[in-house]
Amino acid sequence: MILPFIMVLTGLSFLTLLSLQDPLRDRFLAKDTLVYPAMGFAAMIGILLFNLRRFTADSTFYRLLIFKNNRKAANGWPWIIIAIGLLALTIRFGSGPEGSGVKVNLFGFQPSEIVKYLVIIF
Structure with missing residues (x-):
């Protein structure tokens, strides 16, 4: 339920930044800002594709491979x-x-x- 609200806020902020321009560097601010939501979506997709059930307290990763018998x-x-x-x-x-x-x-x-x-x- 909160995802559409977040998407609307992101879209409105992006549209606002499209109308602004940095006068000192003569570039649009929206280009730099769009990178961060894209990185967030990529990270979410990466986490969804990763099997997190392997990281229980009994997994070898959690025990750091050194303490696997302890x-x-x-x-x-x-x-x-x-x-x-x-x-x-x-x-x-x-x-x-x-x-x-x-x-x-x-x-x-x-x-x-x-x-x-x-x-x-x-």
Whole structure:
């Protein structure tokens, strides 16, 4: 029931952006904005084609292939250990913007983005 409403809002926002133009760069804003709904639809189709039933607590992926014979690994502890390890590496080897002392990057990427998903899987 909510999908048609979302589609109407997306269409109206796209039509609004078609009427706007960035005066400094002389380009339309709608072209860049249309990419994101297309990426979202592609991601939804990809998830629909993927068999998510393989990712139960007894699957070898969930147990990280290393803990496949250990029954205690089915509770998700390996995932949180990886998350804590990434955060510890960031504290030890991380860098921040312009030497401010804040360590958010680890070798060019932000591990906090990965840690969010690891905590959800845990």
